[in-house]
Structures are given as C-alpha cells and as structure tokens.
Amino acid sequence: MSDKDTLAVRLREHGISRRGFMKFCAATASMMALPASMIPRIAAALESAKRPSVIWLSFQECTGCTESLTRSHTPTIEGLIFDHISLDYHHTLQAAAGDAAEQAREAAMHENQGKYLLVVDGSIPIRDNGIYSTIAGMTNLDMLKEVAKGAAAIVSVGTCAAYGGLPKADPNPTGAVAVSEIITDKPIVNVPGCPPIPTVITGVLAHYLAFGRLPELDELNRPKVFFGQTIHDRCYRRPFYERGQFAETFDDEGARKGWCLFKLGCKGPITYNACATAKWNEGTSFPIEAGHGCIGCSEPAFWDKGGFYEALSKGTHGSAEGIAMAAGIGAAVGVAAALGSRSRQAQADRKEEV
C-alpha cells in the first residue's frame, strides 16, 4: 500500500475538487453531529487515511442494501468513499467470479489478518446446519465464522444482518439469525434499515477511516449519531400531530395538506433512523415526505409488529376469541359464585327455621 492510495490522491484522480471534498467533510461532520471545528480534522484524517481492506459478505438478502448504496450517491463523493476502501470481495460489485472470487476473499483475509473490515448484509440461516444458503459450496454460517475470525470489526448493514430482518419474520423457515447472534467476540456495529440510508453506511465507514474506530453505539449497537433520534422527533409533520390533525386516508384532504400519518399506521414515533434528516435520493425526501407512513424498517422484528397500516396505538393484542372466552368464563364464575351464596343463604335459613 503506497501513499498514492490515500483518499486525497484518489479524489484528485476522479476530478473531485478540494471544495467538493470539504463540502463532503462538512456534511459528514454535521450528520455525525460534530462541531464545525472538527471539519479540518476529518478532512486531514480522510486525506491521509490508507485504504483498509473490506470484505463484504452477502447472505440471505435481496441485494437492496447494495442497491441503496450504489444507486443513490454515485458519482458523488460519498460513493467515492467506496473507492477509498479496498473492496476486496463483494458478490454484486466485484468483477471476479467463481473460484477467482473466493481466492480473492482468501487472499484478502491472509494479507490483512486482524485488520480488515467485514461488512455483512443479509441474515444467516442456521436451521439444518445452515444448508438454506451457501456460497461456493460453503454455508453462510461457516463463511461468516471463518471471515469474522480475522476481522478488526464487523459492520452489519441492513436490518437482516443487524436483527434477522425479513428472513427471520414469523415463521422463520430457515432459522435466520443476526450476525451478532453468531459472532460474539468482535466489535459489531449495526447499520439497520430496509435498506439503510446510503449516507449512513458511508458515514459509518468515513468515521472509521477518519478516527480509526467505530462510532459510539446505542444498546442495539447502532451508531448514536445516526440513530439517536426517532423519525417522529425530526418529522416535519410533527406540528400536525401536536394539533391532532391526522390524515384519515391516503388521498383525503388531510393527506393533501400534509397532515400527520399516525392514523394510517406511521411507526415514526418508535423508529430510530436518520431518514427525516439525512433523507434519501441525494437528500431529495424521505418516505413520509412522499406521503407514506414510516414502517419502522430500522427496528428489530418490524415485520412482526402488527400491520403496517394499523395505527401504532392499536396494539398487537391477540384474538377476539380470547376476549370472548374470558367473558364467558367470567360470566360462568359469576353465576357459580351467586348460586353458591344463594345455597349458603338457603342453608342458613333452614337452620334458623329448625
């Protein structure tokens, strides 16, 4: 690895101006809630940072996370962050195929033992020894264990890798689990979302490159800088929520006026993500701005938390049968109690008569 491999050199090669680069550093600092005084430090650190080897493993997934990453920001500078890391293995993006691809992975592992970054998207099936998803004849389970051994840290990209995601949704036929349920002896940062916001993925990597460590995490191992607030906390429809102005359907007058989508199932109040601030499609908008409630895609088990279009406060409590049965039992106990007291009274009356 030579000095030519620093980001500064690569950026110049890509025709990115100093101004554009500083703009990116400022945006990254602001997204990470760092003071403006940190911008030159980030710039200096990024400029001189060497390319770390990254091995990206894709398991039970839909490739949405990679789509999200590659689509939205190329050819902007955030996309170039990926040029700055040495992406040595990635199914979808690498040129090599078959044996050559696997050899590239092994070579990267050997050359960078203990130093490479492992990025995982997709959950890992563990039922029946993990046979439900294999790569080059190797189960995801075995590959994860093998690659994780020499990794400096692991980034679980997407809700599947972070918590199991869709594959883990009830009834979870493949026994899907999150990365953290298998690997317990390495630092893991979760970047959930279905898919995650591209600038959040690159933001986490930029943080790692600039500061040489992972950002501060919350109790679900999510970087606090991006997942510290709920969608509801920063939602521009919040004033309507406070005033009790809710859209009743997706095309009523309230919806047209941009009223709050809580009644239509918005899970913004319990969803931690940066959508409302970082936004999607190069900062164009985010789902709520497009008129759809948040479905809580960056939260564990969001598929199994009740209907996407059911209001959050409706509860996920079970069946009407259970309640009806309880009513029947309650009434029966009431009748029995009353009859019991009647017969006791009758007995007492008889005794009095005797």
Add this chain to the structure above:
Amino acid sequence: MTLLDFARGPALEWALIIFVAGSLWRLVGAWLVRREADLSAPRSESTAAGGVRTVFSRFWPRKEFQSKTVYAWVLAYVMHIGLAIVVFLFTPHILFIEGLLGISWPGVSNDFVMFAGAVTIASMVALLVRRLTTPYLKAISNVDDYISWLLTLLPVVTGMMAYAHIGGPYPTVLALHILSVDLMLVWFPFGKLFHAILWVPSRAQLGAAMQRRGVKA
C-alpha cells in the same frame, strides 16, 4: 421481544382477558345475588323512576353538605373530567379503542389533552393530600384506596412522559405507559376502580329501594 412488544402484545392481551373475565364475574355475581324479600307494603310503585332519578341526583351534593365538601367534590369533578378527556379524547387512545371494539369518534388536539393530563395529575395529588390529612378519611382508607389511586395516576404520568420524551427513550417510556395501563386493567375488576362501572347499578338499586319506602334519596 422488546419491552414495548411485550407490553402491546401478550401483557395487554392477558390484562384484557383478566379485565373482561373479572368484570363479568363481579357484575353477574352481584346481579344474581339473592335479595331479601321486602314484606312491607310499598309506599310507591314507581321504583324504576326512583332508580333513574338517583343515578342523576347524586351528581350534585345535597345543599346541606355543599359548602363543607366543596373542596372534595370540585376536585373530584376536575379529576374525573380531566381523566375522561385524556382517556377518551386523545386520538391514539381512540384508535386503540377502535382496534378493540370497532367504534371511534373524533379526538381533540394533543396539546389540550396534555393540559387535561396535567390538571388531572394535580387534582389527584390534591385529593391524596386531603385523604392523608383528614383524620376520619385517613382512618377509613385502606390499601385498596391507595393502590387504586396509584394505578390511575401511573398511566397518566407515564403517558405524559412518553409524549414529552422525558425519562428515557420513547419506546421504553411508551412500554412503561402501556404496562401501567395493563396493570390498571388487571386491578380494575377487583378493587375500588370498579366503581367506574358499578356506580350506575348501585345508585339505581339504592334509588329504587328508597322509592319503594317513600324516601327521596
């Protein structure tokens, strides 16, 4: 399963089951209990009218007691109206009821509900102070009174905390709010909170019995 999933899921389901079963047990049991035959000649036959009258007449204290009890009944009114606004006019609560029973009605602004919630808490605290500082009230209060007070207060306090984002991450405080409601539902049929249902039949029955005896109660 997160705490919130537990509170909204199995905990809520079981609380509702206990609430429904317990309430019906008490209602049916009270309904079917044997009443002693009144062998005296009735002074008035219009017992139903007497029952209905008493249900309403007791909304207002009798003249003789008005001035002496003004503190208590004004506060009780404030507390009950505030509670009714919080429980039945907050849109997320209406949506909850709609999910449960399929009926709904329009809500009011969340700011107004928060104001009602604050007033409710203040009146409940004032009523507790009265209970603790009035010797005869203190003497006749039992543990049920205090539990019922606490289990009414907790959902209001936790609900307002969740709304205002105080006391921890929103999902956690929301879970505590729902758990406190779950707890209240479980306690409801067995303690004094059951007056929320029993006040109508008990007043009616008393009114009917008094009418029969020719007493305007």
